[in-house]
Amino acid sequence: MGVKLKDIIYSSKIKVEDLKGRIIAIDAPNTIYQFLSSIRQKDGTPLMDRKGRITSHLSGILYRTSAIIEKGIKVVYVFDGKSPHLKMETITKRKTIRFEAEKKWKEALREGEIEEARKYAVRSARISPDIISTSKKLLDLMGIPFVEAPAEGEAQASYIVQKGDAWAVASQDYDCLLFGAPRIVRNLAVTGRAHELELLELEGILKRLEITREQLVDIALLIGTDFNKGIKGIGPKSALKLIKEKDNIYNVLEDLGKELDEDPEILREIFLNPEVTDDYKLSWRNPDKEGIIEFLCHEHEFSEERVQSAIKKMQVEKSIQKSLTDWF
Incomplete structure (x- = not known):
């Protein structure tokens, strides 16, 4: 959930087109949680295949990430490693909140309160080891690099930006500012006009405060x-x-x-x-079309037509990427 700094943090509005030619380090757990929370049916039920396996995160990674790539933006996903022991209490508290939300979601469904059900369903979203492993498998098939952090993914993503290997971190949380990220882009993986992109710049925030x-x-x-x-x-x-x-x-x-x-x-x-670690390599490949179709369409029953469309977006010829130094 992150630290609640919103009331004192200054941001500016930007357009997704402003990120063309830039590399963005995506806070993977934060973004995947967004997908699990928002990509659901009207009654709050997550997208699932016939075997009951959740696919909301796969839908988000494929369709929303391909839409970002189509804009000429390169992305790298950064995953959490081992959580510091001090975070265990927070993790336990979140599990309790999600368990209670799931109970209320099911109660609302039984009573036919669809809007109420969806509200609780969103709060019940949780990331399982299977969700992480299938996310990484899809990213690999899409040719998108991902980095395994030794500890906090937000810290590693912030470090990648500090090194100049990416231009900004994409996250909804403000914690990356504390970890020293020079820039954060909020709402990048969120769809809809109501969610304008926000740019947070650490140096400017510190000066203003x-x-x-x-x-x-x-x-x-x-x-x-x-x-x-x-x-x-x-x-x-x-x-x-x-x-x-x-x-x-x-x-x-x-x-x-x-x-x-x-x-x-x-x-x-x-x-x-x-x-954090320097043991990572950022390289992008063309998507494995056959592999993606096999994984999503044959194994998880995605629409082949929609998947083909997403793959096409990732194959669009991009303009030559500007040097990161052009933006400092």
């Missing part, structure tokens, strides 16, 4: 992150005010007479010096 990245991390720790609960009653605006007044989280906590549930120094290190 008149803080450092370290202070932004401190603000997040006061609010609460995936790794700590934060201080009750402190939101983004009050956290910003406190950090600007007291300079850092240690002075704020001392002034408030409060403590975090974890050592602030350990929490800071998660964001400021995350575990």
